[in-house]
Amino acid sequence: MTVRILMITALTMFAGTATAGGQSTEKNATKTSASSAETRMDQWKREGRRMNFIADHDHDGDGRVSSIEFEQSRRDRFDATDSNTDGTVDEQEYVYEWEDRLDAQLEIDRSGRAKQTYVRFAAMDKDDDELMSWDEYAASGNRIFTGWDTNKDGVIDSADPERSYNWSPKPDSELTAEELEQRRERKMSYARSMLVMPTTHNLEGVMARYDLDQDGRVERDEFDGKRRADYDLTDFNGDGTLEPDEYASEFEDRMDAVIETFRAESVQQSRRRFEALDNDEDGRMTFAEYRESGNKIFARYDGSQDGYVSLDDPMPPRFEVVEDKQLAASNGD
Amino acid sequence: MQAIVRHLARLFVCTVLLGSLSGHTLADTMTRHYDGVLGTSMDLSVAGVPPARADAAFDAALSEVSRLEALLSDYQPDSEVSKLNRERVTGELSPELAELISHCHHWESETDGRFSCKLGQIRAAWYEAVNADVPPDRRALRAQARALRATELPAPSTGQYELPDGMSLDLGGIAKGYIIDKVLAAMQLAAPDASGFKVDIGGDGRYLGLTENGALWRVGLSATPEDFEAADGAVELSDHALAASGHSGRTYLVRRREYSQILSSRDGWPVTHDTSAFAIADTALAADVAATVAASLSASDALQWAERQSTIELLVVLAGGEQLASAGWRDHELAGDQAQPPVMTVEFQIPRVEGGKYRRPYVALWITDAERKPIRNLLILGDSHRWAQENRRWWRAVGRDNRDLLDGYARSTRRPGSYTVRWDGRDDRGQLVSGNEFRLHLEAAREHGGHTYQTFDIDLSHPVDARLSGEGEFGDIAINWAQVADSKARKTAIRSAAIVH
Numbered sequence: 143m144t145v146r147i148l149m150i151t152a153l154t155m156f157a158g159t160a161t162a163g164g165q166s167t168e169k170n171a172t173k174t175s176a177s178s179a180e181t182r183m184d185q186w187k188r189e190g191r192r193m194n195f196i197a198d199h200d201h202d203g204d205g206r207v208s209s210i211e212f213e214q215s216r217r218d219r220f221d222a223t224d225s226n227t228d229g230t231v232d233e234q235e236y237v238y239e240w241e242d243r244l245d246a247q248l249e250i251d252r253s254g255r256a257k258q259t260y261v262r263f264a265a266m267d268k269d270d271d272e273l274m275s276w277d278e279y280a281a282s283g284n285r286i287f288t289g290w291d292t293n294k295d296g297v298i299d300s301a302d303p304e305r306s307y308n309w310s311p312k313p314d315s316e317l318t319a320e321e322l323e324q325r326r327e328r329k330m331s332y333a334r335s336m337l338v339m340p341t342t343h344n345l346e347g348v349m350a351r352y353d354l355d356q357d358g359r360v361e362r363d364e365f366d367g368k369r370r371a372d373y374d375l376t377d378f379n380g381d382g383t384l385e386p387d388e389y390a391s392e393f394e395d396r397m398d399a400v401i402e403t404f405r406a407e408s409v410q411q412s413r414r415r416f417e418a419l420d421n422d423e424d425g426r427m428t429f430a431e432y433r434e435s436g437n438k439i440f441a442r443y444d445g446s447q448d449g450y451v452s453l454d455d456p457m458p459p460r461f462e463v464v465e466d467k468q469l470a471a472s473n474g475d
Numbered sequence: 476m477q478a479i480v481r482h483l484a485r486l487f488v489c490t491v492l493l494g495s496l497s498g499h500t501l502a503d504t505m506t507r508h509y510d511g512v513l514g515t516s517m518d519l520s521v522a523g524v525p526p527a528r529a530d531a532a533f534d535a536a537l538s539e540v541s542r543l544e545a546l547l548s549d550y551q552p553d554s555e556v557s558k559l560n561r562e563r564v565t566g567e568l569s570p571e572l573a574e575l576i577s578h579c580h581h582w583e584s585e586t587d588g589r590f591s592c593k594l595g596q597i598r599a600a601w602y603e604a605v606n607a608d609v610p611p612d613r614r615a616l617r618a619q620a621r622a623l624r625a626t627e628l629p630a631p632s633t634g635q636y637e638l639p640d641g642m643s644l645d646l647g648g649i650a651k652g653y654i655i656d657k658v659l660a661a662m663q664l665a666a667p668d669a670s671g672f673k674v675d676i677g678g679d680g681r682y683l684g685l686t687e688n689g690a691l692w693r694v695g696l697s698a699t700p701e702d703f704e705a706a707d708g709a710v711e712l713s714d715h716a717l718a719a720s721g722h723s724g725r726t727y728l729v730r731r732r733e734y735s736q737i738l739s740s741r742d743g744w745p746v747t748h749d750t751s752a753f754a755i756a757d758t759a760l761a762a763d764v765a766a767t768v769a770a771s772l773s774a775s776d777a778l779q780w781a782e783r784q785s786t787i788e789l790l791v792v793l794a795g796g797e798q799l800a801s802a803g804w805r806d807h808e809l810a811g812d813q814a815q816p817p818v819m820t821v822e823f824q825i826p827r828v829e830g831g832k833y834r835r836p837y838v839a840l841w842i843t844d845a846e847r848k849p850i851r852n853l854l855i856l857g858d859s860h861r862w863a864q865e866n867r868r869w870w871r872a873v874g875r876d877n878r879d880l881l882d883g884y885a886r887s888t889r890r891p892g893s894y895t896v897r898w899d900g901r902d903d904r905g906q907l908v909s910g911n912e913f914r915l916h917l918e919a920a921r922e923h924g925g926h927t928y929q930t931f932d933i934d935l936s937h938p939v940d941a942r943l944s945g946e947g948e949f950g951d952i953a954i955n956w957a958q959v960a961d962s963k964a965r966k967t968a969i970r971s972a973a974i975v976h
Contacts, residue, residue, distance in 0.1 A: 398613045
């Protein structure tokens with residue numbers, strides 16, 4: 143299976159996106175191959191990736207990508223990557239190119255998330271005094287706990303019936319042209335994003351943060367204890383209340399830890415991608431080798447096989463071996 | 476001192492002596508150019524005295540510079556400040572270093588700690604990062620920066636002076652201005668009867684009196700050294716100082732990545748927005764600090780800060796060329812032929828909406844011209860990229876293609892209340908608009924709430940006092956404009972362009 147995964151990864155060389163905060167590809171494959179449900183967000187990202195593919199390579203602006211346009215893109219990127227212009231791409235050139243795009247995207251993701259913390263703060267700061275009291279912080283915790291403790295027995299565990307997720311956006315058919323366009327941009331932006339922070343919007347995130355003894359259960363006092371400890375730790379100046387900057391700094395610390403790990407993994411992965419692409423293992427990738435992998439990407443999107451990728455093509459299926467994040471996220475452009 | 480100079484961008488300011496073009500000069504303006512001063516170059520001018528007297532002023536300037544360099548240079552290992560940073564404790568401080576540290580205190584408190592002289596060790600970590608080609612640990616730097624913010628820079632006193640653990644002096648952003656002021660004072664002492672002086676070190680300068688034929692000192696602003704056409708405008712100064720700061724010049728290069736040398740005192744990390752700032756103040760020191768602070772903040776935060784400082788005027792130029800100027804900045808600009816347009820005032824309400832989860836609205840006010848082209852963003856509340864998109868008209872017309880604009884321009888969201896915004900008749904690039912027909916757009920969107928979009932047609936040729944009745948996310952909107960005759964009233968009117976209750 144690993145071999146197959148590497149091959150798919152190879153298809154995705156120079157991929158536009160991978161996702162931070164997930165596990166390594168192999169782990170994801172084994173862990174998620176059984177699960178089949180695709181969240182709405184995952185679906186949007188998948189659609190967004192195809193939109194990005196079209197936007198990135200549609201040079202004449204006719205809304206579709208011809209195989210010739212795509213080949214030109216490949217050529218351009220190959221030449222840009224070949225920084226010593228010797229006609230081949232070596233591993234260092236390949237990895238550098240990836241790192242540049244990785245860092246640019248992570249910077250965008252990071253600054254967006256950092257700003258969001260202030261929005262979150264304002265939402266939790268119910269009395270609008272620019273300070274988050276323990277009561278305000280605890281109220282937010284209470285909403286998280288009761289939201290996941292669906293059977294109301296004071297414990298978040300497998301006995302809780304699955305939470306019905308309340309995010310149900312209007313179907314596309316009910317949107318105005320403007321709203322559709324807005325949704326399209328949102329999907330494209332989700333698809334480009336690489337940074338995934340653990341979140342209490344899913345059970346894994348709740349467990350990762352609050353199941354301290356890792357017994358698969360979060361008791362109420364376990365939860366409250368952790369909230370209190372987090373609050374006190376975040377209260378850097380020890381004045382008993384949280385300023386926006388304290389709240390943001392705590393989040394940024396966690397975010398930077400995730401970015402650091404993800405970045406290292408992602409660079410490592412790009413080396414493996416290079417090895418897979420360098421078919422004859424001579425340490426140099428020729429344009430022929432690069433084009434070959436590109437052809438497979440193009441063929442995947444060109445479901446109708448008419449030599450054009452457009453939104454009229456059938457949506458490519460999800461990869462079977464991997465559910466989504468790491469690999470499927472990187473399929474494509 | 477190299478470090479000080481290094482982290483000022485290569486924003487060049489060129490002085491044009493108007494008098495040099497005219498035929499009748501009483502006594503020439505004498506000028507001198509010196510290289511290798513504070514790691515950059517120095518340009519001096521003295522007007523209205525015979526050459527011998529001017530030479531005395533130049534000599535005085537040179538010896539003052541070397542005297543101060545020996546005290547304040549952080550790249551001379553035996554300077555007073557280098558020794559203090561190394562040995563952590565010293566006997567009595569020189570009066571100059573003591574004075575400079577007092578200035579540090581003053582500006583730290585004027586800027587709520589955004590300006591800091593305490594970042595020496597964080598800067599050292601960046602030098603180390605460059606040498607080792609390994610980026611610093613972002614969390615470790617943030618912890619260090621937070622600890623520094625919580626630690627007072629010891630006030631200078633008679634007797635021994637000691638730096639707290641973890642704190643070293645970083646006088647970049649203030650020492651150069653201080654030295655310029657001192658050099659000017661030394662020149663004045665040597666040539667007290669001169670009618671005017673100019674001291675310019677590496678693009679920051681202080682201007683006193685007038686040129687030999689009684690003209691103001693004219694200074695061109697340009698964000699690129701090659702461009703002596705002064706792309707960003709020109710100002711006329713007397714008894715003022717001008718400093719520039721930005722990111723386009725010097726950077727830390729780590730793993731092929733360039734980082735600005737302007738560090739945020741909040742987390743010790745280089746700022747990422749790409750803005751240039753020009754500051755005019757009474758002293759070169761204040762201008763130096765103001766330009767440094769402005770370049771380390773988002774443009775809108777910098778402007779809000781400058782509006783609270785009565786003696787500082789600021790011009791911030793975003794990467795895309797859009798300008799944000801404090802109210803008094805334009806008074807220093809070379810007056811063009813164009814008549815000053817009316818000042819328009821827009822007063823609007825953010826109503827309190829009951830029920831449901833209340834979130835503050837995201838608001839956009841902008842102006843389009845007769846061809847419906849957006850020419851000026853008056854107000855953007857809410858800097859989140861995600862939510863700014865909820866103001867769909869604004870997003871499509873402006874925001875989508877101007878990511879930097881949102882980052883630089885947007886202010887934080889506001890609670891319900893009454894707000895006032897003024898338009899000074901200029902476009903986003905600081906140019907006076909022509910024509911009379913414009914349209915004002917007002918848009919607001921609230922998470923879990925509604926979305927409101929209203930427009931108002933403007934004809935600047937007739938004074939107007941109008942009122943739109945409120946709908947949706949806006950309460951009543953009052954719009955009026957009238958010609959403001961004299962420049963002082965105009966300045967007062969625009970001064971409150973900062974959003975007010």
